[in-house]
Amino acid sequence: MRDLIIRVISRFMIPFIQVYGAYIVLYGHLSPGGGFAGGTVIASSIILYILAYGLLSEEKRIPEHFTRVVESAGALFYVFVGLLGVLLGTRFLGNSVAGFPLGIPGRLSSGGTIFLLTFAIGMKVASTMITLFSHLIDEEREEG
Amino acid sequence: MFDFVRLADNAFYGMAIILFLTGFWIMLSHANLIKKIIGMNIMESAIFLFFVAIGYIKGGSAPILGREGVTYINPLPSALILTGIVVSVSVTAFALALVVKLYQHYGTVNVDEITQIRRGEA
Amino acid sequence: MSEHVAPLIVVLPLATAYSILLFCPKYWRYAQRASLICTGLLVVLTCILAMQVNVRGSVIYHFGNWSPPWGIEFLIDRISAFFLVMVSAISFVVILFANGLLYKEIKERVLGQYYALFLILLASLLGIASSNDLFNVFVFLEISSVSAAALVAVNGNKLALEASVKYLVLSTLGSGSLLLAIANIYMVTGYLNLTFIAEALPQAYALYPLNVLATLGLFVVGLTVKSALYPMHIWLPDAHGSAPTSSSAVLSALVVKVYIIVFLKLIFRVFTLEFVSQVPLQFVLLLMSALAILLGSLLAIRQTDIKKMLAYSTVAQIGYIFMGVGLLTYNGLLGAVLHILNHAIMKAMLFLSAGLLIKLTGKRDIRSLAGVGRIYPLPMIAFSLGSLAMVGIPPLNGFISKWYLSLGALEAGLPIYVLVILVSSFLNGLYYLPIVISAFFGQSTEPTYKPLPIPIGASIALICLCIATIFFGLFSGIPTQYLDPALENWFQL
């Protein structure tokens, strides 16, 4: 695994994979894709890094508390957006009825809460997948 | 008893059912827990295939809207299956964690051997 | 603002669980308090909901303001509201109990996760009972099975891990079957909302009869696997017997019941009584439940581990509930729904007191409980009260549900099932009463020792459950009157 070729190629590939993942997340409402697929693609780039460079030393790892915060904060953000619908006088998870601007269909900033939610899901799924993988492959990772 | 023309029309459904049963069979017949988990995944994606096939329309196109004069397929099954895939990945991850932990305790991931070890201890 | 109570009962525990995972996986004392406050609030909220249902009829909530066939709908009728109050009240009691004892049972560094998982499980139970959308129900079912399996495995001993794997594998089979059933019913009706499916079903049955029958079969298989009706019960005794005390209590008392609520909704609201009485479902259900009652009790007699015995007793009691459903009569169903409540109270009480005794004496064996009643009177009194209620001694709540079940069996013209209930009450007595008698009058094999203090939360929890047992035995009219309009509607009386 810790071959030079793999390291060089993966170092070359990882940015492209990440850009692709970000594209899938950000353009999820305009083209096929969305938070779940894009988040997984972003996570897979990090997993590729872990695989190519071996299990990283402590200071090079993505800190444990960072992924934990992103996971839970993503979920809390989803609930928060849902509650915004209630606070704005309609129902839980209301979008256009709650008065979020829908924008022009086809633009990146269209869709009211959908764009925000997709982004939150993408971040959350990416960190979730990294956590799942690194905990399954590694013996003990204490929280930082 | 069987109307083969109709069955050939519905080959997607038929194959989904056969794959479902294959996955089910792998889950039942193998004592190895990782094999069971693979069987579980095969079974679930077979159901997802079934679900997606329900929403298909001949000559339809993907539900990326905003084009004129196009028949779109039913987007609802796709959306449901997205949820389903994520659920099945989560279940798999958790089951694998349990398997890894079981291996640390028993030194095997085979259910039959685990049962034997337990009998021996009792 | 009062209309938003319906989503809040699911969102509040979820948000609390996320916050626990975000802020304090390590500082579990905060997690303890947060979950106690959260479940306490839930009791209040569900009571408000139940009152709203009582005054105005079913509470309906459309998420995102999308009306039903397009969006997700919560529909809380009397049965759901009854179940919601029960779930939140019992989990409040269990959390109260756990706060005093749990940190002795499982490692400290997973306690934060434990409380989060508990709240997620609670949210999923509330969601399953209130949701009127089949796929939404499926998502919550998956949450409930993953979190329940995690709650079993969390104390990290070998048996619990193995039981958890078994539970997860079998419940995945159950969910697979359920998802196939949902696909089938969506295919022939085109809806996922239960109300709309119910409307479209007669026409669908005329066009695709085999599909509808297969759907019913798959639903029955999936839900009976998940709620551990007899031939599919194999995962239950291990899982409930080896889990930490508070998990066992909540799994036995609440989790297996919620699938029965889904089953009731499907049978009586979607497929309707008329259709169900044409297919041989009644025969299958009654046969399986009679086997469950008798064999569950017989297997319970053979156990020496007290928690395992209670788990087998749950198998038998699930049989009672399914029997009440399978009789397809008004009184039978009333008995089944009452038994959901009564068994939840009794089994929570039994598991909690047994867990407390195990913790205090350090022994799991039934025979080692001799003389314990004189050392630790409170948990043993709770245990005895639960046992007597299980056997069906008249002033206690277990008697009431058995009474209605027997009435239902007579109403259905199947007196043989009255006999089954009587025999199983006898069998219940056979394995519960010796423990009680030897605990109070038996001679302790151990030299007398200084009793350990009982945590105050645990005492309060047990006293609450004792009072509930007696209360619902004496005033069974309260739940009966609350449920009556819903059941009458289903049976079109």
Next chain:
Amino acid sequence: MTLLQLLLLLFLLICALMAGRIKDLISSVIIFAAYSLTMALLWQQLNAPDVAITEAAMGAGVTTLLLFAAISRTERME
């Protein structure tokens, strides 16, 4: 149904059967990844690109990696 779809379905069945039969778990997981990818192709054929992307990333990607991770910490042969 086109010939391609039929071939993909048959390939799916072969993959499922082989994943069950092979004793080496690593090979079994690789075959499972092939199964998932074929499934993704089939969903693309059924005009469900969202599901196809998600399955390719989740089913063929992450599930396989998680299975490998678990096998690396347990035993390889059945």
Next chain:
Amino acid sequence: MKNLLGFVTLVFIGLLLLLVIQEMPVFGDPTNPVHNEVSQRYIEQTVEETGVLNAVTAIITDYRGFDTLGEITVLLTAIAGLLAVLRS
């Protein structure tokens, strides 16, 4: 022996399900019950009501957004369970 019995049962279930399959609505037929007003509305109104082009995204994050909350919760449950199990 036990395996053989299971296999026979599965084949039997398979044959029964094949009987069901030949009665199912024909694959890909636009007149099937699933292509009703529900999918009509998703296809025709999504752009107007939610402002996005991908109907699937609109369904998972808006029309049926509550499902996605459940989905996120499943992921979070898996993580919490995995941590609890691996650390216990």
